[in-house]
Amino acid sequence: MTTATPPLTHVGPGLAVRHGLALAGRAIIKIRKNPESLLDVTLQPIIFLLLFVYLFGGALQGSSDAYLQVLLPGLMVQNIAFASLGTGMALNTDITKGVFDRFRSMPIARSAPLIGAVLGDVVRFVTTLTVLFVVATIMGFRVQTDPGRFLIAIALMIAFGLCLCWVSVFVGMLVKSPQAVPGTLVAFVFPLTFGSNVFVSSSTMPGWLQAWVDINPVTHLTNAGRGLLLGGDWVGDAAWAFLWAIAIAAVFFPLALRAYRRRVG
Amino acid sequence: MSYAIEAEGLVKRFGSTLALDGVDLAVPTGKILGVLGPNGAGKTTAVRVLATLLRADEGWARVGGYDVVKDATAVRGVIGLTGQYASIDEDLSGTENLVLIGKLLGLSKAAAKARAAELLAKFELSDAASRSIKTYSGGMRRRADLAASLVGRPDVLYLDEPTTGLDPHSRNEVWGTVRALVDDGVTVLLTTQYLEEADQLADLITVIDHGKVIATGTPHELKRRTGGQSLQVRPTLAVDVPAVAGILRDLTDTEPLVDADNGVLSVPVDNPLLLSTLVRRLDEVGITADELALRLPSLDEVFLTLTGHTAPVHEGSLA
Structure with a gap:
């Protein structure tokens, strides 16, 4: 039983992605077997949608119907951000399991389990966007543009979520227990998503807050989403949102990988 | 003689605890080394160092000729690991677990499926292949875990307390499998608390206590030496x-x-x-x-002589 192939001494990025995809497949099988793990990305968006539209719609936009149109693209962005919180929590639980020892004792890329977890979260993103979109459509939301732009909007939001996941993975590798992950990340996700133009226009805010809202990637992505779903300019905002996403990933992917290595030895 | 596993002076500290206190190990290619010792002796820590899961603070180790630190990826390419707790995904079925491992090892989807089916049949798990691991009995889990370790046809296999908590029937099955693997040329490092297991399986026994090797030899030599x-x-x-x-x-x-x-x-x-x-x-x-x-004295007597304390109380299944 001697191996004829020369020893593997280094696992390149191409193989890392392949390993990551195989492990994403594992994550998806697990979701299929435990559908209740999707509760946070199904129930919460519905509650947010109903609550904000009927509670604030009349006061903010004159009518619930009008508010629904401007709110939905932003709510999609917000729920993507919330959905990305789950990655760190799930990984924090996962690394304590015996199966992680097996992955680590195999000749696969060190980053593969992380990449797999993040890619597997595409299912959660698609779920949360679908739930939001279906419920909003029942409530009266209508896309004003074409299917092409609709798909660009969805793709941008998922890409943003994939990049944001690395923040969650980083925190997930730093804190001891999985329960501490959402608690820590709320301090990050709340200012990020509420400190934006998702719910209200920034014109009535104090100057310092306006300054933040104007550079916030959530604001840019929301603007791009409104342009893509309702009509209007979107390219500039989409570019800003995309750059932000890349920057977040560029900072937090290495940090997450380092924290992971430190955590698992 | 060529050695599949060699280690010298392994030291590992966890805070103020000295888990390994200068451990030397050598396993000739194609042999079974039984690492014997009570709970907390450092057996699992030694396996984790040799499986590249932990880095020793001092000392060196080579597995299949590769350094566990410098050539960790190459080491991972030749080893199979069956942990003390099942190293398979509880939520996945037997097939899904083995196919995943096959894919991670670079097999095509079809090849991974074929290998999974072959191993599940070999371990008499075909009937349970599509069931989640969490529905498996203890013995089935161990077998699935062992099957998972063999997907990549490893040259060196680590079995960390492979029969702990198993009934005598399942234990005998595991023993049979281990013997068959060695017949195929696999080198096995087996940790155990059970003297009987070491006596039955191992060509060589290393007794560890408090992170130190206190005796090494064939079962026969150890019995002769100590009583x-x-x-x-x-x-x-x-x-x-x-x-x-x-x-x-x-x-x-x-x-x-x-x-x-x-x-x-x-x-x-x-x-x-x-x-x-x-x-x-x-x-x-x-x-x-x-x-x-x-x-000759039983290994129990040997253990008592070497460690100064009696062997751990055998659980009902192995009494």
Whole structure:
């Protein structure tokens, strides 16, 4: 039983992605077997949608119907951000399991389990966007543009979520227990998503807050989403949102990988 | 002799605890090394270092000729690991687990499926192949775990307490599998708390206690090194017991131990030639014996001698 192939001494990025995809497949099988793990990305968006539209719609936009149109693209962005919180929590639980020892004792890329977890979260993103979109459509939301732009909007939001996941993975590798992950990340996700133009226009805010809202990637992505779903300019905002996403990933992917290595030895 | 596993001076600290205190190990290619020791002796830590899961603070180790730190990826390419706790995904089925591992090892989807089916059949898990691991019994889990370790046809296999908590039937199955693997040329490092397991399986035994190697050798050598032999006689007729006791006393100057329940007399000896003398003496007086043997001490006695404490209490399944 001697191996004829020369020893593997280094696992390149191409193989890392392949390993990551195989492990994403594992994550998806697990979701299929435990559908209740999707509760946070199904129930919460519905509650947010109903609550904000009927509670604030009349006061903010004159009518619930009008508010629904401007709110939905932003709510999609917000729920993507919330959905990305789950990655760190799930990984924090996962690394304590015996199966992680097996992955680590195999000749696969060190980053593969992380990449797999993040890619597997595409299912959660698609779920949360679908739930939001279906419920909003029942409530009266209508896309004003074409299917092409609709798909660009969805793709941008998922890409943003994939990049944001690395923040969650980083925190997930730093804190001891999985329960501490959402608690820590709320301090990050709340200012990020509420400190934006998702719910209200920034014109009535104090100057310092306006300054933040104007550079916030959530604001840019929301603007791009409104342009893509309702009509209007979107390219500039989409570019800003995309750059932000890349920057977040560029900072937090290495940090997450380092924290992971430190955590698992 | 070529060694599949070599380690020298391994030291590992966890805070103020010294888990490994200068451990040396050497396993010749194609042999089974039994690492024997009580709970917390450092066995699992040693396996984790050799499996590249932990980095030793001091010392070096080579597996399959590769350094566990410098060539960690190459080491991972030749090893298989079966952990103390099942290293498979509880939520996934047997097939799904093995296919995933096959894919991670670079097999195509079809090849991974074929390999999974082959291994599941070999471990008599075909009927349960599509069920989640969490529905498996303890023995089935161990078998699935072992199957998972073999997907990549490893040259070196680590089995960390592979039979802990198994019933005797499942334990025998695991033992059979391990023997078959070694017949195929696989080198096995097996940790165990069970002396019987080490005695049954291992070509070599290393006894670890408090992070230190306290003895190494073949089971036979260890038994010889740590205790004298004993001469055991069971006369055919119970009435002959006093007479046999007299002969034994005469030969060894020691008062023999008499087990009244089964009529066995035993006495410690240091000269194996006494056996033939005893046979002659019994012949002369016309006493026949059903059982007449020179025995090495059991590994339990060896363990006691080496560690100064008795072997861990055997769980019901292995008592």
